Amino acid sequence: MKRKTFLILLRITAFVILMLVMVPKVIDFVSAPEQEEALIGYSTGTVLAKVDKIVEEGEVTLGEASQPYQILDVTVLEGEYAGVPFEIEHGTRQLRRDLIMLGVGDRIMVTVSSAPDGTLTAFFTDFYRRDSILLLFGIFVLVSILISGFKGVRSLIGILLSLAVIVLIILPGIREGNDPLLVGILGSIFFVGFSLYIIYGWNVKTHAAVLGSFISLAITGVLAYIFVNHAKLTGYGDENMFYITQLTQNTLNVRSLLLAGILIGTLGVLDDLVISQASAVFELYRNNPTHSLKSLYRSAMNIGQDHIAATVNTLVLAYAGASLPMLLLFSFNNIDYGMAINLEFITEEIVRTMVGSLGLFAAVPITTLLAAVIAIKYRDLGKLRTYLGPLNE
Numbered sequence: 001m002k003r004k005t006f007l008i009l010l011r012i013t014a015f016v017i018l019m020l021v022m023v024p025k026v027i028d029f030v031s032a033p034e035q036e037e038a039l040i041g042y043s044t045g046t047v048l049a050k051v052d053k054i055v056e057e058g059e060v061t062l063g064e065a066s067q068p069y070q071i072l073d074v075t076v077l078e079g080e081y082a083g084v085p086f087e088i089e090h091g092t093r094q095l096r097r098d099l100i101m102l103g104v105g106d107r108i109m110v111t112v113s114s115a116p117d118g119t120l121t122a123f124f125t126d127f128y129r130r131d132s133i134l135l136l137f138g139i140f141v142l143v144s145i146l147i148s149g150f151k152g153v154r155s156l157i158g159i160l161l162s163l164a165v166i167v168l169i170i171l172p173g174i175r176e177g178n179d180p181l182l183v184g185i186l187g188s189i190f191f192v193g194f195s196l197y198i199i200y201g202w203n204v205k206t207h208a209a210v211l212g213s214f215i216s217l218a219i220t221g222v223l224a225y226i227f228v229n230h231a232k233l234t235g236y237g238d239e240n241m242f243y244i245t246q247l248t249q250n251t252l253n254v255r256s257l258l259l260a261g262i263l264i265g266t267l268g269v270l271d272d273l274v275i276s277q278a279s280a281v282f283e284l285y286r287n288n289p290t291h292s293l294k295s296l297y298r299s300a301m302n303i304g305q306d307h308i309a310a311t312v313n314t315l316v317l318a319y320a321g322a323s324l325p326m327l328l329l330f331s332f333n334n335i336d337y338g339m340a341i342n343l344e345f346i347t348e349e350i351v352r353t354m355v356g357s358l359g360l361f362a363a364v365p366i367t368t369l370l371a372a373v374i375a376i377k378y379r380d381l382g383k384l385r386t387y388l389g390p391l392n393e
Contacts, residue, residue, distance in 0.1 A: 042109065046125050047079040049086070049110045051102050060092055067096050074110060074122070081112050086122035100127065107131070158199040165191045166264070174260075180253060184260025188217055188267050200275060203389040205282050208374050209274040212367030216270055217263060220359030224262045227351050233258060237345035258348065266356040273311055273360055274367045277304050281371035297372045304364040312357045319353050 053073040060069045069091035076084050088110060090102065102108065107128035114120055144152040165187050173183035192213045200206045235241060235254030245252060281300045285291055291299070320327070330340055340346055378385065 042125065043111060045113055046109055046111045047081070048077045048128060049074040049108055049122070050077055051104055051106045051108065052085070054102070054104060055087065057101070062093075062095055065095060067091055068099060068101060070102060072102060072124075074108065076110065076112065076122070077107075079112075081120065084112075084120070086110070086112070086120070088122050088124050090124045154199045158195045161195045161198065162191060165195075170260075170264070174252070174257065175248075177248075177251060180257035180260040181263075184263050185217075185221070188263055189214070191267065192217070192271065196271060196275065201389070204374055204378060205278045205371070206275070207388060208281070208367060208371040209271075209278040211370050212274040212278070212363055213267075213270055215366050216274070216359050216363035217267065219362045220266050220355060221259070221263055223355045223358055224259050224351070227355060228255060228259060228262075231347055231351060233344060233348055233351065237343075237348035239345075262352050262355055265352060266359045269311060269315065269356070269360060270363055273307065274363050276307060277364055277367045278371045280304070281368060282375055285372075285375040291376070293372055293376050296375065297368055300368045300372060301365065304368055308360060308364050311360055315353060315357060315360075319349060323349065 051072050051074050054070060055073055056071040058069060059066055069089065071087065071089050071092070074086055074088055076082055076086065090096075108124060109126040109128055110122045111125045112120060112122045141156060144156060146152075148155060169190065170183050170187040173187075174180045192210055196206050196210055196213070200209070233255065235256075235258040237258075241254055241257075245254065277300065280303045281296065284299050285296055330337065341350060381388065
């Protein structure tokens with residue numbers, strides 16, 4: 001009982017220390033001066049507004065296309081012009097990509113601009129989506145806690161920690177001119193070595209998962225380096241890299257950023273895989289302590305083989321789903337798929353998927369062997385068991 005209390009206090013202390021380190025960075029990040037015009041995203045004149053009245057709606061013909069339109073009375077809800085009413089149009093001048101109609105009370109994003117004579121105008125910019133995201137996140141949190149209990153809470157803390165590592169450590173580190181690969185490696189080590197312990201506790205199962213993750217990440221990194229160079233990938237397969245190089249005045253190592261992205265992308269699946277495999281090993285051993293190292297390893301690998309097959313299939317389908325519009329475009333233009341895979345942005349995704357999958361393949365036998373050895377030898381560790389924690393928790 002005392003040990004569990006100590007572990008809980010240790011986690012709380014670690015979390016408090018993390019927050020003390022992160023909060024100042026968050027404040028600096030949020031309070032940083034905004035640029036006059038955003039290169040990507042909304043301009044500084046884009047603000048939240050509410051629809052007060054539908055003045056007119058119907059259908060208009062633009063060129064050869066007919067589409068619905070609306071004229072709306074809206075009130076700005078934030079910024080310099082908060083409380084100022086405007087009349088805006090939606091669909092009377094430009095072709096719309098959607099058929100979504102607005103209603104009274106809906107929130108939208110509008111961009112307010114001022115003419116040289118001081119006249120203010122506003123136009124529809126986008127739909128407001130933050131409420132939907134918050135609602136979905138609330139449902140996600142509730143279901144996570146109902147299904148997983150306290151582990152669900154720890155999982156949520158792990159998610160927040162992952163986002164904090166990316167937003168407050170990795171991105172600022174790259175922005176400050178540090179090598180993206182080095183920053184990505186350090187961020188990955190911090191995530192694996194800290195997040196897994198917060199979620200799963202200080203026990204031997206987590207130790208095995210962390211060790212398996214580190215070794216698998218090292219293998220993934222080596223493979224990524226080899227094949228990014230062998231395929232002569234420049235890192236410019238993503239068009240966003242052209243904007244980034246403009247902002248960094250060509251000082252950013254784009255190829256290194258590509259390598260860092262492969263590592264971090266693999267990590268997102270790797271932590272689930274290694275902890276599941278370590279759990280399987282210790283559960284098998286708990287149910288049958290007479291297992292030899294060989295029999296325990298074989299039994300756990302039977303589980304791991306099914307898990308890795310399902311995981312890799314999930315990865316491939318996820319990438320295919322994300323690339324569906326591009327694949328459809330290829331089919332319309334009768335592009336030779338054999339030639340298409342030579343395009344850099346497609347080659348990047350293939351290398352990313354294959355290298356990440358190879359890292360996951362390696363993680364299963366490595367983590368299984370580590371966990372099996374630790375489980376078999378745990379009883380012989382003597383006083384060291386006090387510091388390593390229990391086999392499972």
